[in-house]
Amino acid sequence: MSYIERIAQSCRTQELAREELAYYARHILLPGIGLEGQRKLKSARVLVVGAGGLGCPALQALAGAGVGRLTIVDADTVDASNLARQWLHRYDQCGSNKAHSAATALRQMNPHIEVSARATMLAEDNAHALIGAHDIVLDATDDLNVRYCIDRACAELDKPWIHAALYRESAQLTVFWAAYGSSFHQLYPEPSAAPSCSGAGMLGASSSVVGNLQTLECIKLIVGQSDPALGQVGVFDSRRLSWQFFRLPDVTLPPRWGPPPEKSHGSSVSAEQLQQAISVGEPIELLDIRDGAAYQAGSLDGARHYPAERILEAGLPESGEPMQLLICEEGLVSAMLVDALAGRASAKLAYLRGGLHGWRHLVG
DSSP states (O other): OOHHHHHHHHGGGOOOOHHHHHHTHHHHTSTTTHHHHHHHHHHOEEEEEOOSTTHHHHHHHHHHHTOSEEEEEOOOBOOGGGTTTOTTOOGGGTTSBHHHHHHHHHHHHOTTSEEEEESSOOOTTTHHHHHHTOSEEEEOOOOHHHHHHHHHHHHHHTOOEEEEEEEBTEEEEEEEBGGGTBOHHHHOSSOOOOOOHHHHOBOHHHHHHHHHHHHHHHHHHHHOSSOOOBTEEEEEETTTTEEEEEEOTTOOOOOOOOOOOOOOOSEEEOHHHHHHHHHTTOOOEEEEOSOHHHHHHOOOTTOEEOOHHHHHHHOOOOOSSSEEEEEOSSSHHHHHHHHHTTTOOSSEEEEETTHHHHHHHHHO
């Protein structure tokens, strides 16, 4: 079973607690993430190799995104010279193992995920076991031998991995997946003599940019709503704030596999049903969950403005009516919220099918 299929199946059993809905509110409201995408992120298992200049920002972003299981491998210890760019570590952790130091910070940042640390470095004797237990590998090491090791193990286990490398004011970023024609060995058939960042100097802000971009590629691979930079090698120049790209030959993109989005299990009310209910005076609390500007531009008569992000962060308002009806522009966000809040409302909860767009079409 591919990791894509495993995540797609596993996410169906994932439930997001009230605290998680609040934590991930801004992600859930994104069309490219939504409730299903957040469940996929919770189901995902990501191995991060290195907790240094790339690993720290990438780990922070992965934890903030809600990746359910993070494993950090790094045999190095925190040094004072690391602290200017490796922002998960602190002065009082100098001399501590980097993997454990980073894991401590991430658990404090997001208590809803599982974080484990291995005070070792990925090598031939542990690569298969570590990589095999995860869906995706994020390369945050500056060790060339480790990169070749990741490449071999991922090819044998059919796993994608996200590569980045830093050198002074420049960086390189791409996604490898041997099954689709993209590998580190293809890019570098012979080992390179490029120095590590420890010997060449590094600006912390540059490493943060690239580490966060690695996380964006990881999220693409997990959620599956857009194509990853598979076989597309980007070279970043921080002095000019410019990117140059070139493609590896004969690379194909993986399918955006996954079951179709689930239909809402919550109650819905059509525009015609709402019109009839209003005409007979049926008690319904109308909650317009769009942003303030959209609400001010026009809504249903009597609708109360209660934006979607407030619902995710604080829950639904108490209601004296037997039904609360969520209203958005087209019915998509309100349907997602009804699913997310199933069983948590003080009144019967439903959404307006087709949203205000459908209502306007009906009433003219």
